Amino acid sequence: MRLIVRIKEKSVVNELRIFGKVLYVSELTNIVGIDTKVEDAAKIKKIEGVIDVRESSKGVIAI
Amino acid sequence: MRYIVEVKELSAEVLEKLKKNSRIIHIFSLIDNTIALETEDIERIKELRGVIRVYESGKAKLMLRDALNLIGILDVHNRGFYGDGVWIGVIDSGIDISDPLVSGSIVLERDFTEEGMYDPIGHGTIMARILKVVAPNISFINAKVVDRTGEADEIDIMRAIEWCTNSGADVMNLSLGIPRKCDGSCPLCELVNIASERAINVAAAGNNGPEKDSVSCPANSKSCICVGSMEKDGTVSNYSSRGSPDYLKPDIIAPGCIRYGNFKLEGTSIATPFVSAFAALLLSADASDKRRIIDAILGTAEDKGFPKWVQGHGLIRASKALEVILCD
Numbered sequence: 001m002r003l004i005v006r007i008k009e010k011s012v013v014n015e016l017r018i019f020g021k022v023l024y025v026s027e028l029t030n031i032v033g034i035d036t037k038v039e040d041a042a043k044i045k046k047i048e049g050v051i052d053v054r055e056s057s058k059g060v061i062a063i
Numbered sequence: 064m065r066y067i068v069e070v071k072e073l074s075a076e077v078l079e080k081l082k083k084n085s086r087i088i089h090i091f092s093l094i095d096n097t098i099a100l101e102t103e104d105i106e107r108i109k110e111l112r113g114v115i116r117v118y119e120s121g122k123a124k125l126m127l128r129d130a131l132n133l134i135g136i137l138d139v140h141n142r143g144f145y146g147d148g149v150w151i152g153v154i155d156s157g158i159d160i161s162d163p164l165v166s167g168s169i170v171l172e173r174d175f176t177e178e179g180m181y182d183p184i185g186h187g188t189i190m191a192r193i194l195k196v197v198a199p200n201i202s203f204i205n206a207k208v209v210d211r212t213g214e215a216d217e218i219d220i221m222r223a224i225e226w227c228t229n230s231g232a233d234v235m236n237l238s239l240g241i242p243r244k245c246d247g248s249c250p251l252c253e254l255v256n257i258a259s260e261r262a263i264n265v266a267a268a269g270n271n272g273p274e275k276d277s278v279s280c281p282a283n284s285k286s287c288i289c290v291g292s293m294e295k296d297g298t299v300s301n302y303s304s305r306g307s308p309d310y311l312k313p314d315i316i317a318p319g320c321i322r323y324g325n326f327k328l329e330g331t332s333i334a335t336p337f338v339s340a341f342a343a344l345l346l347s348a349d350a351s352d353k354r355r356i357i358d359a360i361l362g363t364a365e366d367k368g369f370p371k372w373v374q375g376h377g378l379i380r381a382s383k384a385l386e387v388i389l390c391d
Contacts, residue, residue, distance in 0.1 A: 002217075004218060004250045004251075006250055024221060026221065026225060027229065029253055031221070031250045056216055056218045058216065058217070058241065059208075059215040059216075059217060059240055060241075061184075061213055062239055062267035062269055063333065
C-alpha cells in the first residue's frame, strides 16, 4: 500500500526506509510517500517524529 | 487519406478486396459492416462490389470561439498578449506529441505513472489544446500522472506538482482531483499552498455538485484557484462542486462546456484551463507579482448572482483583469 507520511524532520526518512520503498521525499515540505506492507502501516504511525499517516488516494479527471 | 467505408455485408471476400487496395485501420464493433481504412485510391474502393458508402474521415476541431468571446479573451489577444514566455505545468494524462497544435511547445516532460510518455485517454491533450487556443504562445511542462484507467495516484500528483514547481512552471493546471471532504489541511493541499509561493496553481472544483462541501483536493487548498463550471445560460453547472456557507469555495467559474468536433465535452476539467491560460496571458503582460495576477482575476470577476460558495467571485472577465494589471 502507498502511504503519505507527515514528519517532523527529514531525519525520520531513514527510519521509514526500514518499512518499505520511499517513493518521494518532498523538498518543499515535510512529507514522504512510501510503498509499504499493510501490516507495517501501524508500525510507521508509532515512529517518533511521524506526525500523521494517510493512505494515498486516487485522483480522477474532472470531465 | 483516411476513410470510413460502409459495405453491404462484411464477408471475408469483401475484406480481402479492400485489403488489396488499402490499409485496414479498424473494423467497428458497435456499428455493422463499417470499416476505417487508409488509401490513396478511394475511387477503386468505391467501385468494389458491396461497397455502399464512403466518407472521408473528418478532423475534430475545438470550438471555443463562443467561450473566448464570453470571457473577453479575444480582447486580450487584440491588445497583443498571447502568453509569451510563460510555462504551464499540465499535470494530467500526458500530451500527445503527434498533435501539431501542442507538440512544438513542450519544453519538459516526465512520466510518473511508469506506463510511458503517451496520452492513453486524450484528456491531457485536450487540456493542452484549450490552453494553447486561449494562450497561443505558452510553453508546456508535461507531467503525466493519470494512467490508462483514468486515475492518478495521490503521491504521483504530489511528485508532479513539486517537479513542475522546481522546473520553473509559472502556472499549474490540475484538471483533476480527489473527491473527499477536506478543509485544505491534507498533505496534498499543504504542498499546493507552498508551491503557490512560486507558481499560480489552478485546479478543478470537481463534478460532485450540487451537494455542499463537495470540492475536491487540491482545489480545497487555500492558495489554489478553485474553478467551477458555468453553463451557456450563465448558471452554475449542476454538477459543479460546491463549498458551503462556512466554506467559500470555488473561487471562480469559467465556461465548462465546449464542442470538440461532434462531441460535447463538459466538466470542471474544461473550465480549469480557461483560467490557467488566462493567468498566463496576464503574466505575459506583467510577470512581476503572481499574487497581483490572482487578485486581478478574482477581483474583476462578474457576479452572476449566486452565493459565493456556489460561484465564488463569479465568471472570469479577461479584459477587465488586463486593465487592472496594466493600469496599476
